[in-house]
Amino acid sequence: MIEANIKVNEQRKKIHPHKFTLWVALGSIVMMFAGLTSAYIVKRDQPNWTTFSIPRAFWYSTATILVSSVTIQMALKAFKEREMMRYRNLVTLTAVLGVAFVVFQYLGFKTIWNSGVTLKGSGGGQFLYIIAGLHAAHVLGGIIALIVMFIKAFASKVRRYNSIPIELMATYWHFVDLLWIYLFIFFIGIK
Amino acid sequence: MSNEATLHGHAATSHGAEVHHDEHGHHHKETFITKYVFSQDHKMIAKQFLITGMIWAILGGLMSVLFRLQLGYPDAHFPILEDLLGSKWAKGGQIQPEFYYALVTMHGTVLVFFVLTGGLSGTFANFLIPLQLGARDMASPFLNMLSYWFFWLASVVMLSSLFIETGPASGGWTSYPPLSALGDASEGSKTGMDLWIISMALFVVSSLLGGLNYISTILNLRTKGMSMTRMPLTIWALLFTAILGVLSFPVLLSGFILLLFDRHGGTSFYLSDIFIASTNKALPNEGGSAILYQHLFWFLGHPEVYIIILPAMGLVSEVMSVNARKPIFGYMAMVGSMFAIAILAFLVWAHHMFVTGLNPFLGSVFVLLTLLIAVPSAIKVFNWLTTLWKGNIRFTPAMLFAIGFVSMFISGGLTGIFLGNSTLDIQLHDTMFVIAHFHIVMGVSGILGMFAGIYHWYPKMYGRYMNNTLAYIHFWVTLIGAYLIFWPMHYEGLAGMPRRYLDTSGWLSFNQFGGLNRMISTVAMVVFAVQLLFVFNFFYSIFKGRKVITQNPWGATTLEWTAPIRPGHGNWPGEIPEVHRWAYDYAKDGRDFIPQTEPLGSNESAH
Numbered sequence: 147m148i149e150a151n152i153k154v155n156e157q158r159k160k161i162h163p164h165k166f167t168l169w170v171a172l173g174s175i176v177m178m179f180a181g182l183t184s185a186y187i188v189k190r191d192q193p194n195w196t197t198f199s200i201p202r203a204f205w206y207s208t209a210t211i212l213v214s215s216v217t218i219q220m221a222l223k224a225f226k227e228r229e230m231m232r233y234r235n236l237v238t239l240t241a242v243l244g245v246a247f248v249v250f251q252y253l254g255f256k257t258i259w260n261s262g263v264t265l266k267g268s269g270g271g272q273f274l275y276i277i278a279g280l281h282a283a284h285v286l287g288g289i290i291a292l293i294v295m296f297i298k299a300f301a302s303k304v305r306r307y308n309s310i311p312i313e314l315m316a317t318y319w320h321f322v323d324l325l326w327i328y329l330f331i332f333f334i335g336i337k
Numbered sequence: 338m339s340n341e342a343t344l345h346g347h348a349a350t351s352h353g354a355e356v357h358h359d360e361h362g363h364h365h366k367e368t369f370i371t372k373y374v375f376s377q378d379h380k381m382i383a384k385q386f387l388i389t390g391m392i393w394a395i396l397g398g399l400m401s402v403l404f405r406l407q408l409g410y411p412d413a414h415f416p417i418l419e420d421l422l423g424s425k426w427a428k429g430g431q432i433q434p435e436f437y438y439a440l441v442t443m444h445g446t447v448l449v450f451f452v453l454t455g456g457l458s459g460t461f462a463n464f465l466i467p468l469q470l471g472a473r474d475m476a477s478p479f480l481n482m483l484s485y486w487f488f489w490l491a492s493v494v495m496l497s498s499l500f501i502e503t504g505p506a507s508g509g510w511t512s513y514p515p516l517s518a519l520g521d522a523s524e525g526s527k528t529g530m531d532l533w534i535i536s537m538a539l540f541v542v543s544s545l546l547g548g549l550n551y552i553s554t555i556l557n558l559r560t561k562g563m564s565m566t567r568m569p570l571t572i573w574a575l576l577f578t579a580i581l582g583v584l585s586f587p588v589l590l591s592g593f594i595l596l597l598f599d600r601h602g603g604t605s606f607y608l609s610d611i612f613i614a615s616t617n618k619a620l621p622n623e624g625g626s627a628i629l630y631q632h633l634f635w636f637l638g639h640p641e642v643y644i645i646i647l648p649a650m651g652l653v654s655e656v657m658s659v660n661a662r663k664p665i666f667g668y669m670a671m672v673g674s675m676f677a678i679a680i681l682a683f684l685v686w687a688h689h690m691f692v693t694g695l696n697p698f699l700g701s702v703f704v705l706l707t708l709l710i711a712v713p714s715a716i717k718v719f720n721w722l723t724t725l726w727k728g729n730i731r732f733t734p735a736m737l738f739a740i741g742f743v744s745m746f747i748s749g750g751l752t753g754i755f756l757g758n759s760t761l762d763i764q765l766h767d768t769m770f771v772i773a774h775f776h777i778v779m780g781v782s783g784i785l786g787m788f789a790g791i792y793h794w795y796p797k798m799y800g801r802y803m804n805n806t807l808a809y810i811h812f813w814v815t816l817i818g819a820y821l822i823f824w825p826m827h828y829e830g831l832a833g834m835p836r837r838y839l840d841t842s843g844w845l846s847f848n849q850f851g852g853l854n855r856m857i858s859t860v861a862m863v864v865f866a867v868q869l870l871f872v873f874n875f876f877y878s879i880f881k882g883r884k885v886i887t888q889n890p891w892g893a894t895t896l897e898w899t900a901p902i903r904p905g906h907g908n909w910p911g912e913i914p915e916v917h918r919w920a921y922d923y924a925k926d927g928r929d930f931i932p933q934t935e936p937l938g939s940n941e942s943a944h
Contacts, residue, residue, distance in 0.1 A: 161557070163476040163477075163553045163554070163557040163558060164476070164477065164553075166476075166552075166553040166556065166557055167476055167477060167480075167549045167550065167552075167553040170548075170549050170552050170553060170583060171545070171549050173583065173584065174545055174548075174549070174583045174584065174586075174587050175587065177583075177584050177585070177587040177588055178587035178588065178590060178591050179591075180588070181587065181588035181591035181592070181633055181636065182591045182594075182595075185591070185595070185606075185629055185632075185633060188626075188629060188632070189606070189626065189629060192624065192626055193624060194609075194623050194624025195624070264603075265598065265602045265603045265604050266603050266604070266605075266621075267604065267605060267623070267624060268604055268605040268606045268608075268622075268623075268624045268625045269624070272598070272604045272606070276594060276595065276598060280594070
């Protein structure tokens with residue numbers, strides 16, 4: 147009887163509630179981008195659709211965010227092994243790569259804008275500004291969260307062994323990475 | 338109190354290693370600010386949602402009284418209106434067209450979102466989920482607090498839009514472009530519309546934060562023994578509601594973002610080939626599609642009506658079982674039908690768009706899917722009626738409202754079958770028939786369900802009872818009044834009388850409804866007055882109501898009645914109760930009821 151109870155509780159302990167909340171939140175963000183990309187697809191079949199060419203900066207930004215996913219994963223590993231110096235460096239590197247990603251996105255936008263695709267109209271370019279812009283906002287949110295987590299981890303003298311915040315952070319970071327890969331392929335494939 | 342503290346209840350039952358499990362809530366000092374304002378206690382947050390929702394309900398109701406005044410008495414002059422509202426909105430004591438549209442728009446927005454979504458889900462999800470599941474608090478009390486304060490901010494922005502010079506948004510609660518996208522198109526499409534979008538964006542954030550919390554609390558923080566199939570139906574309903582909200586509100590937000598860019602960025606997602614008469618100007622926008630907005634809007638808009646009605650269904654199921662002293666009939670069928678409704682909610686949005694030039698084949702698919710909703714709805718109605726059947730019914734105010742809900746839900750559901758047919762919709766679209774349908778099935782049903790919940794759980798919320806006599810007056814006037822208001826609108830709609838029109842007296846064929854319209858308006862005022870009686874009863878009883886002296890006044894099986902009469906933060910002073918049976922053991926083995934906490938007897942098998 148007691149054994150059975152322990153089993154039930156272990157099962158329920160499988161996922162931390164905050165992690166679960168994050169997964170539901172990610173589902174919610176997915177719905178937002180699903181809404182926008184389906185609007186893009188619907189709109190594409192209508193008259194006056196315009197396209198744009200993918201700027202080189204987007205390839206750089208893609209590479210940057212892919213690398214940042216690796217660094218945050220290494221940061222998580224370092225934290226779990228209590229190698230705090232390495233953890234500190236990797237988190238800083240991840241944040242810097244995140245900023246670099248946003249800068250590359252901005253440069254990409256600028257290239258497209260200079261090629262004559264402004265906010266006037268309702269073609270692929272205008273959708274790109276909004277969809278990729280919202281994505282960049284989510285990356286910025288991630289960077290802010292990263293900084294807050296970082297400061298909190300070193301603000302107190304008490305040693306923290308709780309890896310939940312950094313695990314949450316890593317999940318979110320991989321998510322915005324994957325989201326961008328999806329969007330990038332979407333913009334390349336569906337013109 | 339940190340987020341981790343809420344896990345204690347759980348941790349305490351699962352491993353004894355976390356010894357700090359009894360330092361929650363009642364040990365730390367609470368100031369006025371942390372207790373009543375920036376509270377992280379789910380019960381206080383529930384009350385904040387409830388009272389904010391009630392303020393909105395009064396304002397939204399008052400708006401309907403004002404425009405009913407116009408519809409009932411289009412030629413009359415009410416000088417007092419000019420005194421109160423100024424000569425811009427009520428010149429010569431008559432409601433001006435711009436003001437009328439603003440009233441209709443704000444009435445819809447306020448009631449749908451701020452009362453029946455924020456007020457209803459916000460109150461009961463917050464109050465009941467931890468109490469009925471045996472949790473100390475929500476998965477994240479901090480996010481929960483943020484959820485209320487985003488709701489509050491949304492409320493402030495929306496309220497402020499009532500006081501600006503050009504008036505609040507007035508393009509209808511759906512805010513269809515191009516009207517909503519062009520400031521030159523109408524007064525209400527200027528700053529009022531921007532404030533509307535900002536307020537709604539804040540509201541979406543509030544709903545998402547709340548919804549995330551509700552889902553992860555229900556799935557992760559149930560007490561020992563509380564398997565999913567032992568949960569009360571209220572919790573199931575709130576779970577499905579939260580899932581619908583989390584999946585559909587972001588899509589609405591996408592639609593609003595595109596709308597904002599059309600308004601201020603010069604894009605033309607929704608705009609094409611437009612000439613504005615007021616400025617005598619042709620717009621350069623080309624290639625946009627107003628229908629795109631409607632798809633994005635109704636992809637939320639349709640699930641939204643279930644976001645409103647599902648919590649009411651859950652509350653009613655619980656109140657009905659307790660007061661019929663019988664187990665709910667067909668528990669698993671109730672859960673299954675709510676699941677079916679939640680799935681279908683996402684597959685029927687285009688039935689709001691039958692007359693937009695939608696492909697007729699696509700239309701017939703949506704007709705089929707729409708009519709399918711009748712199946713789970715009918716199952717639920719059948720189960721409520723069979724729960725009442727041969728029950729030992731106690732006609733408490735909550736029970737009366739629950740029965741009233743079922744009556745309204747049947748009446749309004751039947752007209753849904755009319756409107757779900759794309760051919761009939763050609764005649765009925767945008768008529769008073771639609772108004773009658775959704776007010777009965779969603780508006781009145783939703784609010785009756787909410788009243789059932791308030792009267793039933795009031796003793797748990799405030800440790801006092803509401804006055805029964807006032808409650809009975811409130812119930813009967815509301816129920817009869819609601820039928821008197823909305824039933825005749827079916828006839829007007831069948832005759833073709835359009836909704837949202839300021840004055841239909843220009844059509845000779847609608848003059849026959851003059852008397853009917855006056856009757857509807859008069860009843861609307863009486864019903865509104867009775868709601869004020871309820872508000873009085875509510876606030877008076879907080880301070881002067883009869884005190885609750887027994888822990889379980891209704892003889893209910895669920896966990897919230899095992900907590901102290903006035904539970905502190907953390908809900909149970911000692912260990913969290915353990916659950917051994919489902920929530921509906923009424924009239925079993927010769928006993929009136931068996932609480933969920935009672936272990937199974939030797940002659941019982943697990944449910």
